[in-house]
Amino acid sequence: MFLHIDIDSFFASAERAVDPALCGIPMAVGSRSNLEIFERDRIDTKLMNDNSGAFVSPVFYTERQKSFEEYFVDTLRGERKIRGIITSASYEARACGVKTAMPIAQALQLCPSMVVIPSHYRLYHTLSQQLYRFMQQKIPLVEQYSIDEFFGDLSGWIEEERVHDFAMGLQKEIREHFSLPVSIGIAPTKWIAKLATETAKPYGVFEVKDIDAYIEKIPIEKFPGIGKGFQKRLKAHYISTLGEIKEQRKLFYSWKKPGIQLYKRVTGTDGEGIETVRGGRKSIGISRTFDPISEPEEIKRRIMVMARHIVYMVMDAGVNPTTYYLKINYEYGVKVKCSETVDRLFSEFLYKHYLEMMYEKIVLKGKRAVKLTLNVSNFTCEHTKTLSLLALDQDRDTHYLTEELQVLRKRFGLDIVKTANEL
Numbered sequence: 001m002f003l004h005i006d007i008d009s010f011f012a013s014a015e016r017a018v019d020p021a022l023c024g025i026p027m028a029v030g031s032r033s034n035l036e037i038f039e040r041d042r043i044d045t046k047l048m049n050d051n052s053g054a055f056v057s058p059v060f061y062t063e064r065q066k067s068f069e070e071y072f073v074d075t076l077r078g079e080r081k082i083r084g085i086i087t088s089a090s091y092e093a094r095a096c097g098v099k100t101a102m103p104i105a106q107a108l109q110l111c112p113s114m115v116v117i118p119s120h121y122r123l124y125h126t127l128s129q130q131l132y133r134f135m136q137q138k139i140p141l142v143e144q145y146s147i148d149e150f151f152g153d154l155s156g157w158i159e160e161e162r163v164h165d166f167a168m169g170l171q172k173e174i175r176e177h178f179s180l181p182v183s184i185g186i187a188p189t190k191w192i193a194k195l196a197t198e199t200a201k202p203y204g205v206f207e208v209k210d211i212d213a214y215i216e217k218i219p220i221e222k223f224p225g226i227g228k229g230f231q232k233r234l235k236a237h238y239i240s241t242l243g244e245i246k247e248q249r250k251l252f253y254s255w256k257k258p259g260i261q262l263y264k265r266v267t268g269t270d271g272e273g274i275e276t277v278r279g280g281r282k283s284i285g286i287s288r289t290f291d292p293i294s295e296p297e298e299i300k301r302r303i304m305v306m307a308r309h310i311v312y313m314v315m316d317a318g319v320n321p322t323t324y325y326l327k328i329n330y331e332y333g334v335k336v337k338c339s340e341t342v343d344r345l346f347s348e349f350l351y352k353h354y355l356e357m358m359y360e361k362i363v364l365k366g367k368r369a370v371k372l373t374l375n376v377s378n379f380t381c382e383h384t385k386t387l388s389l390l391a392l393d394q395d396r397d398t399h400y401l402t403e404e405l406q407v408l409r410k411r412f413g414l415d416i417v418k419t420a421n422e423l
């Protein structure tokens, strides 16, 4: 049998674990696009990458704790404006209609007594890691699926009729050790166990014995991995429940790999096991949303600031990306993007040089930018033949310099050294 363990409203619950005064009241954790990186003063940014798995994207943070006013409130020309979105809400807040991804200002209108706390990613990462280690002690095969979700395989370890009791015990122990509420789904397969957790929530344990009977009436959008695109496709075939998927074997098999995989997962015939080791990251990216900016110099400066953060992550991961991607979103849904494959040894100078060229190529003069996205992918190593030999000597020098900068930044914070195009 498989278990799927999911922490109930994780960030909100984590705050309660630290401050019990938050229990029993409507409360939520909120966050806003971290725009501190664009400040010109030193803010001593660090990268949180200690959660070694590839399942959680790295987060930049500063040690300084902020109050609600400091973090969420902007005062422009005397007008107080609450910014940011809800990332996790307690069930008391949800009862008022508060949802994840809702603007905080709107959530506070629905639930004026709600307490909103700025997110503390460091705390969440630490708790998540501790919980993972705890779970490894209890279950021989554990997979960390996301920051607050785990899969466990109990076959050959706990007899089937005892699995429910085992899960109840685990839930109790996690509550005692970590003050965290979890819900647990139990099923003969992984993805059905994950689905069962949704039925178990909040703070429940739910076991699926008969997969066919269980899935029959469940709407397709509940199933993990059926995104908006797939939903549209299924609706076009008048498929709205998982039970109806089961009836359409032929159709799904005609959709090749993604169709077949989905069909097997939904019907519990995928035979997928626990992945205890995750494949490394395939790309490294960062994006930022902000108030409209029209000055091309400022847009370019922000791209360079974000580039420095990418460089830091790349060097930290010890990879050599060869594809660079840049996207600029302007007001009113206008966007431009560009990607370059550069078969050279990665360095800050090379990367920023290419970004400048890419920016000049795609920039729309006179439009106001609202979002920037930078991404690097296609990792190779220095020894592969694909790297341009002509430039290799020169690239080695700049790569070496980037390594030196990395040492400094690791010690003194990411913003100890900036390049001229960021100033």
Ligand SMILES: [Mg+2]
Binding pocket: 006, 007, 008, 009, 010, 148
């Ligand atoms: Mg959760």
